[in-house]
Amino acid sequence: xxxPYNEELRxxxxxxxAKLGIWLFLxxxxxxxxxxxxxxxxxxxxxxxxxxxxxxxxxIPLATLNTAVLITSSVTMVMSWVALKMNDIKKYSMYMGxxxxxxxxxxxxxxxxYTAKFDHGLYPSTNNFLAVxxxxxxxxxxxxxxxxxxxxxxxxxxxxxxxxxPERFTNRIEIAxxxxxxxxxxxxxxxxxxxxx
Amino acid sequence: MSSDNHKESFWTKYIxxxxxxxxxxxxxxxxxxxxxxxxxLMMVMRWQLAYPDQPLPLVGWRLSPDMYNSFGAMHGxxxxxxxxxxxxxxxxxxxxxxxxxxxxxxxxxxxxxASFWCYFVGGVVMLMGFLMPGGAANxxxxxxxxxxxxxTSGQTVWLIxxxxxITSSLLGSSNIIVTIVQLRAPGLTWxxxxxxxxxxxxxxxxxxxxxxxxxxxxxxxxxxxLAMTSFFMPSGLIVGGAATAYAGGGSPLLWQHLxxxxxxxxxxxxxxxxxxxxxxxxANNTRKPLWGYKPLxxxxxxxxxxxxxxxAHHMFLxxxxxxxxxxxxxxxxxxxxxxxxxxxxxxxxxxGGSIRFNTPMLFALSFLPMFGMGGVTGxxxxxxxxxxxxxxxxxxxxxxxxVVAPGTIFAIFAGIYFWFPKVTGKKLNEVLGxxxxxxxxxxxxxIFFPMLIQGLAGVSRRLADGGExxxxxQSVIHYNEFMSMSAWLLGLAQIPFIxxxxxxxxxxxxxNPDPNPWKATxxxxxxxxxxxxxxxxxxxPKVYRGPYEYSxxxxxxxxxxxxxxxxxx
Numbered sequence: 001x002x003x004p005y006n007e008e009l010r011x012x013x014x015x016x017x018a019k020l021g022i023w024l025f026l027x028x029x030x031x032x033x034x035x036x037x038x039x040x041x042x043x044x045x046x047x048x049x050x051x052x053x054x055x056x057x058x059x060i061p062l063a064t065l066n067t068a069v070l071i072t073s074s075v076t077m078v079m080s081w082v083a084l085k086m087n088d089i090k091k092y093s094m095y096m097g098x099x100x101x102x103x104x105x106x107x108x109x110x111x112x113x114y115t116a117k118f119d120h121g122l123y124p125s126t127n128n129f130l131a132v133x134x135x136x137x138x139x140x141x142x143x144x145x146x147x148x149x150x151x152x153x154x155x156x157x158x159x160x161x162x163x164x165x166p167e168r169f170t171n172r173i174e175i176a177x178x179x180x181x182x183x184x185x186x187x188x189x190x191x192x193x194x195x196x197x
Numbered sequence: 198m199s200s201d202n203h204k205e206s207f208w209t210k211y212i213x214x215x216x217x218x219x220x221x222x223x224x225x226x227x228x229x230x231x232x233x234x235x236x237x238l239m240m241v242m243r244w245q246l247a248y249p250d251q252p253l254p255l256v257g258w259r260l261s262p263d264m265y266n267s268f269g270a271m272h273g274x275x276x277x278x279x280x281x282x283x284x285x286x287x288x289x290x291x292x293x294x295x296x297x298x299x300x301x302x303x304x305x306x307x308x309x310x311a312s313f314w315c316y317f318v319g320g321v322v323m324l325m326g327f328l329m330p331g332g333a334a335n336x337x338x339x340x341x342x343x344x345x346x347x348x349t350s351g352q353t354v355w356l357i358x359x360x361x362x363i364t365s366s367l368l369g370s371s372n373i374i375v376t377i378v379q380l381r382a383p384g385l386t387w388x389x390x391x392x393x394x395x396x397x398x399x400x401x402x403x404x405x406x407x408x409x410x411x412x413x414x415x416x417x418x419x420x421x422x423l424a425m426t427s428f429f430m431p432s433g434l435i436v437g438g439a440a441t442a443y444a445g446g447g448s449p450l451l452w453q454h455l456x457x458x459x460x461x462x463x464x465x466x467x468x469x470x471x472x473x474x475x476x477x478x479x480a481n482n483t484r485k486p487l488w489g490y491k492p493l494x495x496x497x498x499x500x501x502x503x504x505x506x507x508x509a510h511h512m513f514l515x516x517x518x519x520x521x522x523x524x525x526x527x528x529x530x531x532x533x534x535x536x537x538x539x540x541x542x543x544x545x546x547x548x549g550g551s552i553r554f555n556t557p558m559l560f561a562l563s564f565l566p567m568f569g570m571g572g573v574t575g576x577x578x579x580x581x582x583x584x585x586x587x588x589x590x591x592x593x594x595x596x597x598x599x600v601v602a603p604g605t606i607f608a609i610f611a612g613i614y615f616w617f618p619k620v621t622g623k624k625l626n627e628v629l630g631x632x633x634x635x636x637x638x639x640x641x642x643x644i645f646f647p648m649l650i651q652g653l654a655g656v657s658r659r660l661a662d663g664g665e666x667x668x669x670x671q672s673v674i675h676y677n678e679f680m681s682m683s684a685w686l687l688g689l690a691q692i693p694f695i696x697x698x699x700x701x702x703x704x705x706x707x708x709n710p711d712p713n714p715w716k717a718t719x720x721x722x723x724x725x726x727x728x729x730x731x732x733x734x735x736x737x738p739k740v741y742r743g744p745y746e747y748s749x750x751x752x753x754x755x756x757x758x759x760x761x762x763x764x765x766x
Contacts, residue, residue: 004300027405
């Protein structure tokens with residue numbers, strides 16, 4: 001038995017199954033982060049002490065660097081998909097490797113930021129700004145780790161599929177890319193909302 | 198995908214199956230067992246309500262108020278998240294959606310399997326709560342903080358279980374949506390979809406988009422409990438006479454907003470697929486087309502949208518202000534309109550039909566007035582003025598149980614009797630079915646109608662003594678015994694149902710079971726009963742007409758299936 005429209009597009013919807021699936025998943029992710037952001041807004045607006053919660057303790061230069069790293073990883077992610085479209089598996093490996101490198105870089109910088117906070121005795125329980133900061137960036141970090149696992153699989157053992165089903169493999173990279181851009185986009189909202197505003 | 202002729206071991210065929218039919222049955226069995234467990238908890242609680250502080254018969258121990266709270270919270274959680282929703286979307290959705298749209302399976306069979314196992318693990322985790330020190334979660338199925346944050350460790354287990362269930366519903370609902378959009382058989386255009394499919398589609402969108410905010414809330418509450426954050430903990434909170442160690446500054450109301458943002462759409466998750474089941478059965482047994490197919494479809498879509506902006510009618514008494522209350526009262530009144538449209542369409546569908554009163558039809562017919570009761574009793578709760586009196590009384594309990602118990606659960610029974618021949622190739626016994634129906638209907642009302650009276654008298658919910666220690670409850674307290682008797686008799690009334698299922702399963706199968714015993718028109722009746730292996734249909738189905746072409750003038754038969762070309766018969 002074969003599931004229809006696994007690789008080929010369904011004529012009347014113009015989609016293959018996984019592409020619709022990932023968009024639905026991302027819609028639900030939007031609702032998840034929407035819930036987190038609304039909670040942040042509500043807590044911040046209803047708390048008169050918010051100004052004293054030490055938002056200024058956050059390291060803006062490091063976060064800016066992290067933003068640049070993540071955006072770079074999004075670019076290399078697209079390039080790896082383009083490389084597959086151009087039938088160039090070597091270039092794909094290079095760009096995917098760069099994407100993974102950037103993702104690890106992001107986590108390392110995040111780790112430096114976190115430990116600096118802990119060293120100064122700033123924990124999630126200290127106040128609600130730090131609670132929001134650690135919870136939302138922590139969840140975002142989990143999303144990064146999820147992306148690393150998926151991309152790492154396609155960089156390593158998952159690449160075999162290129163030899164048997166190149167079309168399907170290219171689709172998989174497109175799907176993984178959509179997810180990765182979403183994670184990137186979340187950070188682009190998080191950065192100003194937590195560090196700058 | 199692997200081909201048909203791969204060898205399947207017992208494990209891959211029945212346990213870790215990727216076949217939507219097996220997964221549907223797994224969902225069905227597991228969730229029916231959970232329904233029974235939830236009901237069992239309630240029967241124990243009803244003893245405490247009828248005879249406060251007397252030891253339980255047979256076992257001999259007393260249900261302490263703490264345990265009563267635990268049982269109450271777990272009854273709600275089990276019934277909604279582990280019972281009714283998994284039956285109606287997990288079991289019915291999984292089994293029937295691919296069949297009704299003529300697909301070989303769900304779009305993502307592996308995710309489908311993962312969805313069931315997440316649900317299963319979530320259920321097991323929930324039950325583990327009973328083994329925790331202090332017992333299972335005891336802050337109500339709504340888990341309002343700050344109570345739930347300072348509660349015993351059962352609450353942590355509840356939250357972790359919830360995260361698994363949310364993951365399961367995310368996987369399941371996105372799968373159903375993709376399947377419906379992508380895998381419809383040739384000729385099955387949107388307006389030829391059976392209404393059941395529309396209901397499942399809208400329900401899946403609700404699950405997909407409403408659950409994540411609860412996941413956010415569950416993460417916040419876990420952080421509050423484990424990392425001592427103060428998302429939901431206000432400043433200066435005193436617990437048991439001592440100040441808490443929390444930094445404070447949080448908002449208990451935030452939880453209520455996030456929770457009801459899920460839990461109101463969840464109400465429609467419970468009821469929309471029930472509409473779908475009931476309309477299939479009504480069209481089939483009146484032998485005429487559904488009256489107002491398009492209004493039904495548009496209503497159900499409109500219901501889906503509106504259900505996202507009514508949540509705060511659960512929160513009129515939190516002091517969120519008149520403007521907010523006004524807004525949510527208005528949206529609540531608006532959302533009742535499409536519900537009435539659906540009910541009206543279904544009632545008018547009966548008009549002039551030659552109705553067959555078989556068991557599924559009886560359940561489907563009684564769904565209409567029972568859901569009607571649930572809907573009508575909801576209106577006073579949607580208006581802030583009358584809600585002040587009725588909030589958190591037994592009136593509320595009665596209202597939503599009328600929607601879910603004789604409403605959705607009757608639709609589930611109707612569906613089980615209706616589609617059992619498709620799943621097993623054997624019809625359930627009609628006599629036992631009618632006994633099951635009659636007594637269920639009587640005792641359901643025996644439980645829930647007196648609750649309206651008690652609620653109007655102001656008896657609060659969640660009282661471990663059923664109101665015995667409250668002066669204003671004295672005039673209505675004698676109903677407690679009657680309601681408890683009804684509950685236990687309702688339990689007995691399920692015995693014919695269980696016997697019926699067991700008897701029918703062990704009964705010998707016909708050599709060639711009729712694939713279409715109800716003479717129905719939709720696609721699931723085109724494939725053999727039970728449908729063939731992995732792939733369902735013997736030949737790829739094509740669709741030639743709308744879903745409910747019964748009694749078309751000028752035809753010999755009184756039904757024209759979607760899958761038969763004109764003049765085939």
